[in-house]
Amino acid sequence: MLTFGDDTVWTAAEDRYDTMPYRRVGNSGLKLPALSLGLWHNFGDDTALANMRATLRKAFDLGITHFDLANNYGPPAGSAELNFGRILREDFARYRQELIISTKAGWQMWPGPYGGVGGSRKYLLDSIDQSLERMGLDRVDIFYHHRPDADTPLEETMGALDHIVRSGRATYVGISSYSADLTLAAQKIMKELGTPLLIHQPSYSMLNRWIEKPNEHADGKNLLAALTEAGMGSISFSPLAQGMLTNKYLGGVPEESRAAAGKSLNPEWLTDNTLEQIKELNSIAEDRGQTLAQMAIAWVLRPQAEGQVTTALVGASSPEQITDSAAAIQNLDFSDAELERIDSLVTDADINIWGAATDSKHA
Template identity: 80%
Template sequence: MLTYGDDTVWTPAEDRYETMPYRRVGESGLKLPAISLGLWHNFGDDKPVAGMRATLRRAFDLGITHFDLANNYGPPAGSAELNVGRILREDFARHREELVISSKAGWQMWPGPYGGVGGSRKYLVESLDQSLQRMGLDHVDIFYHHRPDPDTPLEETMRALDHIVRSGRATYVGVSSYGADLTLEAQRIMRELGTPLLIHQPSYSMLNRWIEEPVDAADGKNLLAALTECGMGSIAFSPLAQGMLTDKYLDGVPEGSRAAAGSSLNPDWLTEETLDRVRTLNSMAGERGQTLAQMAIAWVQRPQETGQVTSALVGASSARQIEDSARAVKHLDFTQDEVRRIDELVTDAGINIWGAATASKHA
């Protein structure tokens, strides 16, 4: 039996498409796996390549065909695309057509006024060219504007995305962290240009429910309803609320955790009230025969009154961790009583570090 992470010739599992559900993205013909692999924290130069290779191989064996990147993933920025590009060449060259590779741009990437936190045509096009060079690809399957830019006219950003598709650099385009009103306007522009937006990537979890909140500027629609109107799919990132919806913090803040380091998880969010609710959720997960993380991944994909999340985007630091996440697809259904109990127990806990407040404001 092949040990994941060794350097021998690897042959993917023949049964890799037998257990993973695949869903159509909005009104498009593209399908994504119910679980996609995000490469934010665990594919920089501070991690061993052998572990990255093992994780990607195991994910593909489990039917996870979507690998999600961004220009600034690392550390340092850009290193995740370089490392994944090497593994794609060495392990996945014969399987490129079976993969959906995505990347994004919108955060700081290089020095000077043109290199980040933007949505200008110059920044987006040049950033994607650099991403393609790092990964050794001639195109990505999905390219996102990573976040709204209030200093760039929305039409310029959308025209850049339209150009990116027409130039062959990306097959589809999408947006991330846009509010409901901005999403509706962005899709209106893209439809006029002839290149509709495919997908939205919002943060979403049981503790971060901003996409369910009505927006006055969108005629009272929430983001889910806006996506349905736009014919777009969605992929939820951070379904585990930066690790809060796992067993990691049930007994406090362990050394070496994100909360202890004060990085992407603010320790102030770990109030005793919130942790008590997380412990109750953990008990509910046990009743369902799942870990808390598996239930959290399943929860973001439950049917909504106004649409459905296409895929849950999860991170993984090892082959074993992606195996654990993939087991969520064995029990994706929730009873009405379970949904009611969860809704009564947890609402939005204000932990959206990406800030929906700026996502609905744009020049």
């Protein structure tokens, strides 16, 4: 901390870049930390601002330079960007050039026919303008189309992303939850426009492997192979499978959990078989000297996936939780025997709650 009179100014840790690895995003010149912090949960008005501030500070001290938002994050929608914007002004303004700030649009945001669940030019341009205003920024580093929209021509959506970069609202653009075939089609359009897509944000975990499945509309390529062909990086969200790959469910379903509350984790996914698999995975993690959550993050970032998975996107409800997650980078190596054992225990559990968003009529 630096003190000037009665004012105390937070100062980031001097060793913040000493341990976090940074990976190049696809064929671009940009690098992202192996771990990124998502503000989907715990940054709305239902969380104390002091806790958000402490979590963001701790993340940056650990070398996490990428903060990921969306227009509808809250609750209420938009509040995560507002709260982040306040902390950015008060704590991180002098570190802005060291940060990668991203936001997205694609889900419902405001009333009426133009307010979301789409990819129209009007919605995307209105949304980025609102996001910039809420965060107090003149541009974001990455702007994503949050989900495919079968009712909007792909050329219109990609044209809007191209315009957003050319108008200075974003430095790079990306997509989220697009299928392999639609990703290749989108990148083809963007390269013709002169603003290639930088990155894809899919869900991915040991229990959610849709991005590994061949896509018949992409000549049998899966999404990972399509990203390599497209020269794109990826930021994998929900590596903990909405909390399933933590110690929270080793003894069943606790009352305060997301599953019990009926939030983003469907309790029907926690079958007896899945719970037994989670216990077996926890045994592997213990043998590796990691928590289950740490191993789940490490598995997404394993060297065998490097070049295809750039960074793992995690959430955190406290400084302690982001510290625990960051410890995963201390052991990203898996033996062939460990990977084979994991694959023998778990296959895709069909828990991709964004799966419908990967279907498209465009390609």
